[in-house]
Amino acid sequence: MNKPSLEELKNVFDSKTYSRGFNYYKNGHVCLGVKKDDKLWGEVYGTGYAPYKVQVDFNDKISSRCNCPVGYMCKHGVALILKWINCKEDFLDIDLFKSNLKDKGKDELLDMILSVVVDDPFKITLFTSSKTKTEKVIDLNAIKKRVNHTNLDYYDYDPVYKVVSELEPVKNSAQNLKPEDAVYVYITLINKCLELYMEIQDAYALEDLIEECVEDCCNSLKLFSGDEPIYLKEIIDLVLLEDYGFEVANILFAMATKNNIQIIVEELQAQIKQLEGAELPNHYKRGKLINIIYHLYHYLGLKEEALIAISKMELENKDDYLRLGKALISTKKYEEALMYIKEGVRLEDVDFRLDELFLTL
Structure with missing residues (x-):
């Protein structure tokens, strides 16, 4: 080779x-x-x-x-x-x-096999009938307590490595759980890792663990047989918490189907209303959730539904007008798109993306 x-x-x-x-x-x-x-x-x-x-x-x-x-x-x-x-x-x-x-006799080969089994008895399964993989049942509350007990305060040397070494076995244990239980474990781990990530620097190993948990969580959701979204509020909380490029929102896309998209969107819309009604509205998080709604519909091939959903949102800034303009263009409603884009361009806040879109129409 x-x-x-x-x-x-x-x-x-x-x-x-x-x-x-x-x-x-x-x-x-x-x-x-x-x-x-x-x-x-x-x-x-x-x-x-x-x-x-x-x-x-x-x-x-x-x-x-x-x-x-x-x-x-x-x-x-x-x-x-x-x-x-x-x-x-x-x-x-x-x-x-x-x-x-090929040069060894039967007795020599038998001795080799026995020596392997003696050193690691579980390897006898390699030479016997196939084993049935069973899903483990665990105490999820105990897992959550174990994860939340992990803190940087305990370690005065190489805390990132020690934290990851403590949390990695929890992640690995989720691989043999029912998909819905595995999702709970991954969400708990991601939440804790993000909390710790905000406290430390040079957390390369912790970044890897977060990315792996997000990926594993998505895979578990794809194996989940039910249509009802699970741990939806907890996942949205993670999406709002995370702002470091770990793509936690991918978890929502992994669970989204045409049968449950309305439930997911309604929960996202409820979160948006809370942000809008807060004493100090968070426009960034609001825009983040609206974008997710739009792209969730597109991910499922529902362009018209995407347009309807964001058309119902208040138009507060140029980002809102840009999003609506693009949605209208994607459904070939160019005149209506131009009308909203013109309105958005007149706003005082700066967003050159909207100006560029206006010039292309």
Whole structure:
């Protein structure tokens, strides 16, 4: 198998993923590498104690899979490939191992299998009938107490690593829960991580954990069989709390269907009314929620419904007029769009995006 060039690697992985994967390789996160034909397997440590399992295929083009929340073409794949490029001799070769096995007798092979099982009794399942995976039932209140008990005050050295090391097992435990219980665990973790994130700097490992929890939460919602939105208020609270680019709003998109979109939108609208009625209205958060409503409808292919929803909102600033103008244009109602855009341009606050849209009509 030919080694890929660094240029090839940079072309197939985005720059952020490549950079993080390079850091993982450089810092020794790759703990195991195995090669067979045009494939690599490996174990790469992330933010917790247990490493992620990675597979890379060089057959037609470079592709990688992983049991991390990203799942495909992730930084763990980059780290494993870089290890192969730079330290090929550290990889176990299955083809060579297979040829060596052919020279061994039955008794030798039996002794090898028994030694594996004695060292790790759970591996007996590899040589017996397939096991049935069961969903665990846990005390969610106990999980919440455990998560909320985690604070920076306890640690005077490398607090981020120790906090992540404490919370990572909780995240991993959610993988075998019912989807609705897993969602609760991820929401609880995200809330706590965001709280801690606001208190510290250089929280690279904590950023990874938040992103992984968001991704896992989205995946769990896609597995959830019910149409009724779950933990909707809690998720909206997270959306309002988060403003660091972690894309927590993706959780709402993961749960949205044509059957439940109205319930989600009504809750978002209720939150908007609260923000508008507050003693000190938060225009930024208000605009954020209105944008989510608009894009949720678009995500489900409901352009007309998106227009109707935001048409009912008060037009308070240029951002509101810009949003409505774009919605009207998307439904080819150009004259009406121009009317509202003209009104918005006359407002005193500055928003060059609205002026540019006006000039294009």
